[in-house]
Amino acid sequence: MSTVDREQQVLERIDRARRARARVKDERITLAHGAGGKATHSLIEAVFLEAFRNPILEPLEDQAVFSVGGARLAFTTDSYVVRPLFFPGGDIGELAVNGTVNDLAMSGAQPLYLSVGVILEEGFPVADLARVTDSMARAAQAAGVQVVTGDTKVVERGKADGCYLNTTGVGVITHDLRLGAGEARPGDVVLVSGPIGDHGVTIMLARGELDIEADLGSDTAPLADLVQRMLAAAPGVRCMRDATRGGVATILNEIARASEAAVVIDERAIPVRTEVRGASEILGIDPLYVACEGRFVAVVDPANADAALDALRAHPLGAGAAVIGQVKADPPTLVLLKTEFGGTRIVDVLIGDPLPRIC
Amino acid sequence: MSTVDREQQVLERIDRARRARARVKDERITLAHGAGGKATHSLIEAVFLEAFRNPILEPLEDQAVFSVGGARLAFTTDSYVVRPLFFPGGDIGELAVNGTVNDLAMSGAQPLYLSVGVILEEGFPVADLARVTDSMARAAQAAGVQVVTGDTKVVERGKADGCYLNTTGVGVITHDLRLGAGEARPGDVVLVSGPIGDHGVTIMLARGELDIEADLGSDTAPLADLVQRMLAAAPGVRCMRDATRGGVATILNEIARASEAAVVIDERAIPVRTEVRGASEILGIDPLYVACEGRFVAVVDPANADAALDALRAHPLGAGAAVIGQVKADPPTLVLLKTEFGGTRIVDVLIGDPLPRIC
Numbered sequence A, B: 001m002s003t004v005d006r007e008q009q010v011l012e013r014i015d016r017a018r019r020a021r022a023r024v025k026d027e028r029i030t031l032a033h034g035a036g037g038k039a040t041h042s043l044i045e046a047v048f049l050e051a052f053r054n055p056i057l058e059p060l061e062d063q064a065v066f067s068v069g070g071a072r073l074a075f076t077t078d079s080y081v082v083r084p085l086f087f088p089g090g091d092i093g094e095l096a097v098n099g100t101v102n103d104l105a106m107s108g109a110q111p112l113y114l115s116v117g118v119i120l121e122e123g124f125p126v127a128d129l130a131r132v133t134d135s136m137a138r139a140a141q142a143a144g145v146q147v148v149t150g151d152t153k154v155v156e157r158g159k160a161d162g163c164y165l166n167t168t169g170v171g172v173i174t175h176d177l178r179l180g181a182g183e184a185r186p187g188d189v190v191l192v193s194g195p196i197g198d199h200g201v202t203i204m205l206a207r208g209e210l211d212i213e214a215d216l217g218s219d220t221a222p223l224a225d226l227v228q229r230m231l232a233a234a235p236g237v238r239c240m241r242d243a244t245r246g247g248v249a250t251i252l253n254e255i256a257r258a259s260e261a262a263v264v265i266d267e268r269a270i271p272v273r274t275e276v277r278g279a280s281e282i283l284g285i286d287p288l289y290v291a292c293e294g295r296f297v298a299v300v301d302p303a304n305a306d307a308a309l310d311a312l313r314a315h316p317l318g319a320g321a322a323v324i325g326q327v328k329a330d331p332p333t334l335v336l337l338k339t340e341f342g343g344t345r346i347v348d349v350l351i352g353d354p355l356p357r358i359c
Helices: A003-026 A038-052 A092-105 A126-143 A198-206 A224-233 A247-259 A274-283 A302-313 B003-026 B038-052 B092-105 B126-143 B198-206 B224-233 B247-259 B274-283 B302-313
Strands: A064-068 A071-080 A110-121 A146-155 A163-172 A189-192 A237-242 A262-266 A296-300 A322-328 A335-338 A344-346 B064-068 B071-080 B110-121 B146-155 B163-172 B189-192 B237-242 B262-266 B296-300 B322-328 B335-338 B344-346
Touching: A003 A038, A003 B126, A038 B126, A038 B146, A064 B110, A064 B146, A071 A092, A071 B110, A071 B146, A071 B163, A092 A110, A092 A126, A092 A163, A092 A224, A092 A237, A110 A126, A110 A224, A110 B064, A110 B071, A110 B163, A126 A146, A126 A163, A126 B003, A126 B038, A146 B038, A146 B064, A146 B071, A146 B163, A163 B071, A163 B110, A163 B163, A189 A302, A198 A274, A224 A237, A224 A302, A237 A247, A247 A262, A247 A296, A247 A322, A247 A335, A296 A302, A302 A322, B003 B038, B071 B092, B092 B110, B092 B126, B092 B163, B092 B224, B092 B237, B110 B126, B110 B224, B126 B146, B126 B163, B189 B302, B198 B274, B224 B237, B224 B302, B237 B247, B247 B262, B247 B296, B247 B322, B247 B335, B296 B302, B302 B322
Parallel strands: A110 A146, A262 A335, B110 B146, B262 B335
Antiparallel strands: A064 A071, A071 A163, A110 A163, A189 A296, A189 A322, A237 A296, A262 A322, A335 A344, B064 B071, B071 B163, B110 B163, B189 B296, B189 B322, B237 B296, B262 B322, B335 B344
C-alpha cells in the first residue's frame, strides 16, 4: 500500500472514530453499556479513554502495569452489581475477591492487597453484610491476598440493590514475559482453562425467572496459582484473559483485533457442560458469550502448547482445560468458528446485553 | 492501677465489644452507617475489621501503608454517592479524584495512580458522564495523578442515582516520619488548614430543599502539595486527617481515642465562614460536624507549630489556616470545646446523619 493510501486510511479511521464518539455522546446509558461487549467498548473509548488518555491506560488491558521505586506492579479495579447477591456456588463477596484477583493474575502478577468499597442500601440486613464480608475473607485467604483498606457508603432505600461492591487490587510482577492481547502471532495455540458459561447461566437460573432446574454452580475461583504454574511450565504464553462479561467470544475478538490476526476456533473442541448448553438453548444465547468467573483463555507459542495444557490439567481449577483453536494470519482482526456441521461463521463481539448484571 | 484492675478493665472492654457486635449484627443498615460517625465506626469494627483483621488494616487509618519490592506505598479507596452530582464549586468527578488524592496525602504520600469504577443508572445521559470524566481528568491533572485503569457497570433504571463512582489510589511514601492518629502527645498543637464546613453546607443548599441562598461553593481541592510543603517546613507533624464525613469533631475524637489524650479546642479560634455559620444555624447542625473536602487537621509538635502554620498560610489552599487547640493529658480520649461564652463542653463523635450523601 502506498504512503498516500495509508495516510488516507488513517484520516478515514480518525473521522469514523470522531463520528462514533459524537454518536455515543448523544445517547443515554443502556444495560448494553455494562455488558462488556460492543457498547461497553464504544463508551470506554469515546468517554473514558478520551478523558484520561495516557500510555498506561491506553492498552485497555484488564489491569494497569507500572513501576514504583523499582517494583513492577499490577493494579486493577472492578465494581460488582450481581443480582441476586447469593447464588449457587458463591456470592457477591467471593466474586468481588476472585474477580479482582483474576484480573491481576492475567498479567502474571502475584496478587497481594485488596481495597473494598461498599455501597449499601438503607434497610439491608447487617447479617447479610456479615455473610458477604465473611465470604470475602474466606476468598481472600484462599487467594493469598489481604484486604487492607475500605470504605462504606449508604444510599436511601431503593437507590441500590442491597449492596454494590468495588474491589481494587495491587499485585507484584516478577516475571519478564511480554504479555498482552496484541502479542498473539499466527501459529499460536488458543487454550481455555475449563468448561465455559457456568457462572452466567447459574446467575440467570438463580433469578428464578425461568422454570429450569439444573445442577449447576458458579465457577468463581481464584486463578493466580493456576496461572503461575502454567507460566512456569510454558514461558511462551503470549496473553491471558479471564472470560468474564462478554464471554470467550468477546475476549477472542479483543485478541484478534489487538494482534491484527485471525482467531479460528473449533466448536466441537470448546468445553461446555450439558446443563449450560441446555439452558443456553432455552435462553436463546450462545455459551461463547456467557460469562465465566473462574476460566481464562491463553494464547501460547505452539512449541509450549502441550506443556501449558498439561500444567493446566494438573491443577484442580484447570482439570477441564482444552485446546480450542489457533491464531492465523487471515482474515486479520476476525474470529472464525468452525461449526459442528463443517461450516465456518464469523463470531463478533457481544452486542446488546442478554444477561444483565451477572457480575 | 493494679494489674488485676487492668485485667478486669480489659475483660470488660472485650465483653462490651462482643455485646456491641451482636447488637450491630441484628440491625439493618441506616443512613447513619454511612455518615462517618459513631454508627459507621461500630459497623466497621463489628463487620469489616472482624472479617478482614490484619496488621495493615487494623490501624483503620484512611489509607493502608505497605512495602512491595522495596517501595513503601499508600493505598486507599472511596466510593462517591454525592447528591446532586453537580454543585457549586465542583461535581462528583472532581470530588472522587480529590478525595482519594487527599486520603493518600494524609499519610505524607505522593499520589501517583488512580483507578475509577463507575456504576451507571440506565438512562443516564452520556453527555453528563462525559462532563464527569472531563472534570476527573482536570482534577487528576491538577493533582499530578494519572487514571490508569477502570471499570463500568450499569444497573437498571431506579437502581442508582445516575452515577456512583469509586476511586482507588496508589501513592509512594519517601519520608520516614511516624504519622498516625495515635501519635498525638500532650502539648502538641492542633491546626486546621482553612475554614470548615463549606462542602457539606454547599451540598445541602444545592439540593434546593431549603430556601436559603448563599454565595458559597465546595472547598474540594487536592491537598498533597500543601501537605508536602508543611512536612518540609515542620517535620514534627504527628498526624494529619482530612475533615470529610463527620467533620472536624469526628476526626479530633479519633485522634483523642487513638492517642489516649485530650484534645481541647477553642470555639473562637475555629475558622467558619459567616455563610456556613448562618446556614448551619438554620439547618440545626454544628459546623464542627460538617464535611470539608479540601481541609485537613494536623497535630504538630509545639516546637514546629509556627513553622507548620506559616507553611500552610503561604499556600493558596492553606491561606485560612489556624491554630484551633492543643493536646492535653486529661481527660484522656475526650475532645473538649471552650465555648465563646467561657464554658467547656464535650464534643462527641457524630451521631446519626444530619447531612446524608454529601460525598
